[in-house]
Amino acid sequence: xxxxxxxxxxxLITILGLCGCGKTESNETSIVSGDSVHSEVSDGTGFAMLQxxxxxxxxxxxxxxxxASVIREGNSSRIRDVLLRADAGxxxxxxxxxxxxxxxxxxxxxxxACYAYxxxxxxxxxxxxxQIHYVNAGIGATDSYLGVHRLEEDxxxxxxxxxxxxxxxNDGETYNKESYECLxxxxxxxxxxxxxxxxILTTEGGWxxxxxxxxxxxxxxxxxxxxxxxxxxxxxxxxxxGDTDGVHPKNGGHTLxxxxxxxYFYNVCKNGEPATDYTLPGSLQTKGRYMDAxxxxxxxxxxxxxxxxxxxxxxxxxxxDSPLSVHSGYGTAEGGKITFSVEAKAIGLCYAKTxxxxxxxxxxxxxxxxxxxxxxxxxxxxxxxxxxxxxxxxMESGKHTLTIESVDGQExxxxxLALMISE
Numbered sequence: 001x002x003x004x005x006x007x008x009x010x011x012l013i014t015i016l017g018l019c020g021c022g023k024t025e026s027n028e029t030s031i032v033s034g035d036s037v038h039s040e041v042s043d044g045t046g047f048a049m050l051q052x053x054x055x056x057x058x059x060x061x062x063x064x065x066x067x068a069s070v071i072r073e074g075n076s077s078r079i080r081d082v083l084l085r086a087d088a089g090x091x092x093x094x095x096x097x098x099x100x101x102x103x104x105x106x107x108x109x110x111x112x113a114c115y116a117y118x119x120x121x122x123x124x125x126x127x128x129x130x131q132i133h134y135v136n137a138g139i140g141a142t143d144s145y146l147g148v149h150r151l152e153e154d155x156x157x158x159x160x161x162x163x164x165x166x167x168x169x170n171d172g173e174t175y176n177k178e179s180y181e182c183l184x185x186x187x188x189x190x191x192x193x194x195x196x197x198x199x200i201l202t203t204e205g206g207w208x209x210x211x212x213x214x215x216x217x218x219x220x221x222x223x224x225x226x227x228x229x230x231x232x233x234x235x236x237x238x239x240x241x242g243d244t245d246g247v248h249p250k251n252g253g254h255t256l257x258x259x260x261x262x263x264y265f266y267n268v269c270k271n272g273e274p275a276t277d278y279t280l281p282g283s284l285q286t287k288g289r290y291m292d293a294x295x296x297x298x299x300x301x302x303x304x305x306x307x308x309x310x311x312x313x314x315x316x317x318x319x320x321d322s323p324l325s326v327h328s329g330y331g332t333a334e335g336g337k338i339t340f341s342v343e344a345k346a347i348g349l350c351y352a353k354t355x356x357x358x359x360x361x362x363x364x365x366x367x368x369x370x371x372x373x374x375x376x377x378x379x380x381x382x383x384x385x386x387x388x389x390x391x392x393x394x395m396e397s398g399k400h401t402l403t404i405e406s407v408d409g410q411e412x413x414x415x416x417l418a419l420m421i422s423e
Contacts, residue, residue, distance in 0.1 A: 051126045053263035065235040069260040074223035077274040078195035082162045089129035095155045098166030102138030106248040118258035139323040143170040146388045148183040149293045149420045163187045166199040171209035181216050182290035200226035204238040204246035289346050295418040299328040311339035320415045331415040335406035342400050346393040348420030353378030353385040360412015365403045366392045
């Protein structure tokens with residue numbers, strides 16, 4: 001017998017011996033983690049510690065319903081790459097950006113019962129050798145317009161590998177198509193292999209901005225998951241998953257969202273390699289004027305090259321408590337005027353409404369032309385609301401004078417949290 005044949009037989013015997021070690025009747029075993037029982041699966045596709053999707057409580061959904069929760073299959077190659085790297089024990093960061101649902105509104109306790117944390121926890125248990133980092137960048141009552149402006153500081157600065165984007169319930173302005181596309185594209189171009197998963201949620205009445213967001217996801221060949229179809233099909237009803245306000249999920253709803261997300265990730269792991277690698281579209285569907293959008297705070301404006309405060313009457317620099325990551329803006333309790341020299345192609349304002357003070361009305365002008373009027377009254381709630389307004393937008397960057405002034409010299413409060421600038 002030749003040396004080549006001997007080596008082959010020797011290798012075959014070794015492999016057979018290894019396959020016989022620790023052999024059991026089934027390739028599925030139970031792992032107890034806290035009060036939960038998880039399923040450990042090993043079927044030859046890797047992912048030896050892969051957990052079953054987050055368990056539902058109090059209701060169930062059919063396999064057809066789960067399939068329907070994936071609105072678009074899209075190209076999953078980047079997502080699978082993240083899962084493979086996690087399985088290999090690499091360091092992975094998962095970020096969630098959205099509104100109050102992502103933040104955890106109505107989940108109890110908010111920080112750990114929200115869908116985002118439950119999804120992160122599934123990653124931790126499915127990939128115990130990896131170092132999984134969690135970023136929750138949800139801010140209540142905000143849309144993708146503020147989202148694309150705060151994307152750098154709240155998400156990209158954390159070096160994400162996977163970003164779940166949830167803005168379907170809060171988007172609805174005409175400029176949200178452009179802000180949402182720019183947000184998706186900025187994440188996709190942040191690193192060569194950063195993955196994005198759009199998450200479409202809805203209200204009790206079925207309202208959302210999913211038509212626009214699905215069209216953009218289609219253009220970018222992205223997967224899309226949603227519990228909207230489950231509600232439409234009657235697989236679950238709103239009373240099982242949602243609050244009486246008709247907008248926010250309660251604990252059962254957050255668990256359902258985590259269930260459909262982790263079921264999607266589970267199937268990406270089990271289904272093998274996608275047929276093709278991901279290719280970024282060469283052109284945008286919109287004008288893309290938020291591709292370099294950012295927030296400028298008072299402490300940054302003092303040293304910025306493109307923004308200068310030229311007049312400040314009645315306003316002072318202040319540290320106003322808000323959900324934004326930096327508390328450095330401009331405020332007045334009795335009205336006044338503030339003027340900026342700004343070089344930009346798009347300008348917006350992020351400001352606060354607070355029930356703790358008497359609101360006011362302020363005219364916002366650009367180059368002497370009135371653009372909008374802010375009404376900062378907010379007597380419906382006991383919490384501060386983060387509000388945004390788009391002031392102007394052009395195709396090319398230029399130098400402009402931005403003025404914010406009390407209407408007819410009236411007294412009233414205004415807290416400018418940040419300028420929203422695209423250069």
